[in-house]
Amino acid sequence: MPELPEVETVRKGLVQLVKGKEISNVIVDWGRIIESPEVDEFIHTLVGQTILDVDRRGKFLIFKLSQNDMISHLRMEGKFEYHSQTDEIQKHTHVRFQFTDGTELRYLDVRKFGRLSLEPKGLGEEYKGIKKLGPEPILPDFDLEVFKQQLKKKHRAIKPLLLDQTLVTGLGNIYVDEALYQSCIHPEQIASKLTDNEVETLHQSIIDVLATAVEAGGTTIRTYKNALGDAGHFQVYLSAYGKQGELCKRCGHTIEKIKVAQRGTHFCPICQVTHD
DNA sequence: AATACTACCTGCGTGC
């Protein structure tokens, strides 16, 4: 469910809620959420550690603990909630990090796709899923010239390429459709055939869309809530995602929904056309 | 090496 803006919003909430908390116990009720180490060792290793900070890389959260880095990916539906240990346990609660002050951080995930993993302290960025990520689009290290050169080498549709996190990290199905709409590029356009002008516009659109969505606290379509339980607001600004059947703001034609690389894809068939 | 497809899960809306 969450893309970069949602994960960044979750991160900010977690810093407010759990920074400085000491873990007294961990309860795991769906072992496959824990990628490594084995569940027993995961629990045992965490007890006694303090959460010093929470960082983010792409859509991954990195909990900086006193003795380890803990990587978390929410995948489609993962969420964190902060509770008293005596609060009723809701359905789909899979992991509970209990603190010495009687509160706890809960990990909930309807589809159980999310993962938690412990890495050596300070080495979270070496985690294999993180190591292959491209630059952060909301930082200056998302370089236009590098992006241009990489796209020239790719003979595949632009949408799945942007979803794969290696050229730039943080885009998911919502923001990729929005960025392509903003830059008037068809989602199935072959990347190497994009003009320099189109790549420049795309580069800027990615930066703009994600930065604006971060400011808005993310997008809430169905279920996303940050760690404080708040919805995001960016849905108000969506132009393409979920707008099939509505009119394009630029040309007035109907927004269509097709399938590209197995993902629902929203675009304007007049403004966004493929070319050689 | 690069690209494409599928598994991992549950719940909800739709159509028969």
Add this chain to the structure above:
DNA sequence: TGCACGCAGGTAGTAT
């Protein structure tokens, strides 16, 4: 009402 099917803010593993 019941049931089958398709769909959902994603990634990793496997096949081609």
